[in-house]
Amino acid sequence: MNKALIIAKREYRAAVRTKGFILALILLPLFMGGGLLVFTLFKDKVDLDDKRIAVIDHSGLFEDYLASAVENRNRNEIFNEKGEQIAPAIFFEFIRPDSSEMNQQKLDLSDRVRKKELHAFIQIGSDIIHPQPGGAQSGIFYFAENAALDNNRSWFSNIINNRIREIRILELGVDQDKVTDLFYWINVEGLGLLNIDTKTGAIIDARKSSELQTILVPYVLLLLMFMMLMMSAIPLLTAVMEEKTERIAEVLLGSVTPEQFMIGKIIGSLGVSLTTSAIYVAGAVFTLSRMNLNELIPYHVIHWFFIYMVLNIIMIGSIMAALGATCNDSKDAQAMQFPAMLPIIIPLFLMMPVILNPLGKMATGCSLFPLWTPMLMLLRQSTSVTIPLWQPIVGLIGVILFTVFCVWAGARIFRSTIILQGKRPKFGTLIRYIAKG
């Protein structure tokens, strides 16, 4: 073990002393936070240009209402409290329907949209108050170049439906005064759970839960874990391949056993990851505390993060080192790298479904698969829901057992292939190496 530690020390020093390491240390959070930053910076940067929209109202019921609604919008709804414009002003252009040349009329309007004279045009059917299923005049149609993602369509949909319901209710003989109340919408506000202050014993009121908080914490932890794997475990494949092809491996094997060699390299990589992640976690905790955003710090999962990360790097690292030992050149390593990385990429694809439904069967099942447990169980634990205690424990036991197996099997492959030159061994041969030792 002592020799493995000497190799680990060399690996660690060789990694952290490089400019590349410092650069990665700086670039990693930028890369990781880049997506969120761009989203935050640009989420309010909407198109504020005035929008002219033509309306063909076949029912003849909405012109006055829409004119008044759009005037109200342009006056009251497109500015924030500071008086800054946050949405575009809309101007309606009411067009008399031409029932005989309906398609020609729509084609003309489409051309005007293409020429940017109009932003969109809307067709309101004549039977819209009492629509018939499948009726040609029973729908409202919004024609635009990007209709599916157009926010103005949603706004229009809301106001026109309010008016349609209003008309329907008035037809039932309900007072006009009461109709306003009928449409007063109340949002259901999302709150976390109440807690007890462990120092004072007082009840701490529930905090308003935000989408940012719900997604940000699991997102950052998962990406940090992924980045640590990318930074230390994955490169072991090429590092071992290089040491093999540059004949360093054989010189080392004059002094250490293949197992000490492999474990030393993994411990060295682990050291690099622990250093990097400790810097990031400490930096994040310090910064968020100073910004009085303590609720964003997931104290309850930080220790789990480090436990899972250590196991994950040993597990994936031993697989990568063993595969690296089977490669004879960089071409072999490239061919091997993507399939070897798949198991750690898949949890990234599962990130959103797991965050949205952390207690679902899919999230629970996948998080108990040892290769994915470190990432997916951590992801589930870092969401705001409470995961049954047995699940992280069972997951952890599974990961520990699988890690032990990976190191054992990896060492057998490593030992058998680190000197061999020539054709890369096939999968069946690797299995034979594991079985035979």
Place this chain on the structure above:
Amino acid sequence: MSVIELDHITKSYGNHIAVDDLSLQVPKGSIYGFIGPNGSGKTTTIRMIMNILYPDNGLIRIFGREHIGSHLDSIGYLPEERGLYRKMKVKELVSFYGELKNVPKPAREADFWLEKFDLTKWAGKKAETLSKGMSQKLQFIIAIINRPDIIILDEPFSGLDPVNAEIIKEVILDLRQQGATVLFSTHDMAVAEKMCDFIFMIYKGRKILDGTLESIQKKYGQDTILIHSEGGVSVLDGIPGIEKINDFGLMQEIRMNNKADNQQILAAIMARTRVMKFEIASPSLNDIFIRIARPEKTENNEQSSYNSQT
């Protein structure tokens, strides 16, 4: 006492038998030379002794015990193909291997050896800045940094200029003087003849020769004539009893056939030219090597030839 024992070891790669039922005993304090043509199994045998490869059959014992990697600190190993961490500084590199070999004060030992090999001024430079010769010396230092009891060197003199080869030879002899056992492979027959107490030849994975130079030469008898004459190689043409002539220009090495009489050959040459030197000798190791490893010969012919000599 044998410090290295190979007991009927065999190693195959697929259908190819690299080492075939090989047995060997290396006495303590000796210098044992491994010779054999390329691809004969020398490196595979050395790697098995180093526990880097594992024999399919047979046993390897180091200091009388089965080798399971526990003896690594007592063995110095220089592989045939050298590799260094190119970005590491020279002294750091030597100290690193010293640490791995459990050398008590690796930095001090590194200073000693770098000084001895005239590499002190390169101590702070990266390994990638060294010339090929200097890298070879550095590799050698790494192999012997722990002053091991057993030194295994795969082609230690390959690629070295005479000055550096001499330095390495002196250190090998010095370490042997201090009690180390040395096993090295070489293609330089002159070095093997001059340095080795025992010579071991492997050919197509099988042991062909094993013993002292004298005992090996004795098996081949005195079938060689060294001659220096005014007529040179041209006068030797057609003389009965000459099987092969190795021409060195000024001198010729003649191999006689089994039934030849050296006096008759001398008389035949003297009848043609003036003879300055005529020496009856045993075949050189180089000659023995070529006789065995000549490409046109089959392994069976070799065996029968060797057996007929014995």
